Each structure stands twice: as C-alpha cells, then as structure tokens.
Amino acid sequence: MILLTGFEPFGGQPINPSWAAALSARDLLRAEGQVVEAVELPCIFGVAGNVLRNALDELEPELVVCVGQAGGRGRVSLERVAINCDDAPIPDNAGNQPVDRPVVPGGPAAYFTSLPVKAALLAVEEAGIPAEVSQTAGTYVCNHTFYALMHELASRSAVRGGFVHVPFAPDQVERGSGAPSLTVHLMAEAIAAVVRTSLSHFSGAARPFDLSLPADVALAAGSLH
Template sequence: MILLTGFEPFGGGTTNPSWTAVTQARTLLESDGLAVAAVELPCVFGESASVLRGALDEFRPELAICVGQAGGRERISLERVAINCDDARIPDNAGKQPVDAEVVAGGPAAYFSSLPIKAALHAINVAGIPAEVSQTAGTYVCNHIFYTLMHQLHSRPGARGGFIHVPFEPSQLPQGRSTPAMRVELMAQALAVVVRTALVTTVDIRMAAGATH
C-alpha cells in the first residue's frame, strides 16, 4: 500500500496544488495496478499530525509520501531533512502560530528522508520535469508533517517515506505575475515517478545535487 497526502488551501488561497497533484498521481499509479490511498491534511499544526498518524495506522503503507506547496519555487523539491522545530511566520488555518516549538517533545533534532531522493531526481529529470533536492522544508506545517511522518516511520520497520514540495500552479497567480508556476499534470507525473522509483530502488545513487547556500 502506498499513502500520498496533500494539503487543503491555506493563507487565504482557494486551492492547493499539492492535493490536486496527489489525486491525479493516485490515478496514474492505480493504472499501474498499485494500491494507493490519498488523504487531504488540514493546514493546522497538531491536527494535521493527528490525521497523518490515523492514516498511517489505517493503511499501514510500505511507502508514504507527503506533499505540500512551496509557492515561489520553480521546481519539484525533493526534501532531504525534517527538523524538530515549528516556527510559523503566519498563522495556520486555525489561527495557531507556534514559535520555536518542538514538533515532538524530546524528539531527535532532525530526520532524513528515507526516499531514494537522488535516484528520484534523476528519474524526474529524465522525464523532462524540473526538479531539485531541497535542504530545507521550512518551519511551517509542511516541515511539521514531514517530521511527524519520519518520527512515525522510525518505529515502523520496512516502511519508507519523505516529503515533496510543489510550486504554484498557473491559475493561482494573477495575470501578468512572473512568479514561477507549474502545471498540476506535471506535478502529478513527477509524484508518480518518485513512487515508481522508490519501489524499485533500495540503495540510492550518488550524484551531486547539493547547495552552496
């Protein structure tokens, strides 16, 4: 079983391409004969983690990938590391705005993704979709969920997972605005590529995809 999650709209938006891309990716993967569950998470600290934990208990996936929006980025971002820190620049959808709080009290400082992110990056690029390895998932609800996911998977032997950020999609931008955007169809294709790659890759490849700052 594969679990994919996306987020509801936040910050005054009316749509969130992470959820739309997840639902389209589920269709693509189901056409491969794979069993896929898709769950929409609330953009709320704490509540989103509870919903994710419930989904992990219900579906017991071998692979879980959470997806969120990183408006302003140009590429599909394969996140490398989740940190044990909530530090919200803006309130979440319930008005919560934690500052310098731990995601999990007493938890490790960070967890690395257990996805083969370099192999996935190569496969996405071969498919002609812009992608990158990202060294930060931020400190908002996306990182909150990424850390929660990896903390949960740490006690579930054999299960792997990680987090992916997607850009804005064109309909979210006012006409004439030059902010980077990507069609949801491409996002969905990239998510499907990551899943397919993860299912057949047990040892990640070595390739340069780091950052200088």
C-alpha cells in the same frame, strides 16, 4: 499499499495544488496496477500529524509520500531533511502560530528522508519536469508534517517515507507577475516518478523493502547556500 497526502488550501489561497497533484498521481499509479490511497491533511499544526498517523494505522502502507505547496519555488523539491522546529510566519488554518516550538518535545533535532531522493531527482528530470533536492522544508505545517511522519516511521522499520514540495499552479499566479508555476499534471507525473523510483530501489520479493539494495545513487545535488 502506497499512501499519498496533500494539503487543504491555506494562506488565503483558493486551492492547494498539492492535494490535486496527489489525487492525480494516485490515479496514474492505480492505472499501472498499484494499490494507492490519498488523504487530504488539514493545514493545522498538530492536527495534520494526527490525521497522518491515523492513516498509517488504518492503511498500513509500505511507502508514504507527503506533498505540500511551496509557492515561489520553480521546481518540484524533493525534501532531504525535516527539523524539530515549528516557527510559523503566518497562522495556520486554526489560527495557531507557534514560534520556536519543537514538533515532538524531546525528539531528535532532525530526521532524513528515507526516500531515494537523488535517484528520484534523475527520474523526475528525465520526465522533463524541473526538480531539485531541497535542504529545507521550511518551518511551517509542511515541515511539521514531514517531521511527524519520519518520527512515526522511526518505529516502523519496514515503511519508507518522505516529503515533496510543489510550486504554485498556474491558476494561482497573477498574469505578468513572473512568479514560477507548474501544471498539476506535471506535478502528478513527478510524484508518480518518485513513487516508481522508490519502489524500484526498495521493493523485494521477501519483504516490503529489501534493505540490501542501494539506498540511493551518488549524485551531486547539494547547495552552496
């Protein structure tokens, strides 16, 4: 079982392409014979994590890929790390605007993704889709959800998961603004590539994930700033 998530619209936007892309990726993967479910998360601190946790309990997935919108970025961003910090520059959809609060009080400062982001980067780029390994998922609801996911998966050793940010969809960008965007179709293809790569790296016949397989490939994909 594979779980994909996306978010409802926020920040005054009429759509959130992360949800449309998650749905489209679900359909692509189902057509290939995979068992996949998609869940829309509210853009609300705390509530998003609770909805995700309930989905984990109900569906018992072996792989989880959460997707969020990062307007202004021009590439599909494979997030490497979630930090234990909520610091909202704008209110969420319930009007909450936490500042310098932990996602999980007493939790670790950060969690690394358990997805093979370097191998996934290669797969997405080979599909002709601009991509990057990102060193920050921000401090808004996306990072909050990413951290909540990895905190939950810390006690579910057979489950892998991580977070992917997608750019604006073309419909969200004013003509002539120069703001980067990507079609939902290409976003979905990228998410599907991340899923396929993760399964090929971790799936084994005896158990959901064969930990004897290499976790990732050695590839320079860091940043100078």
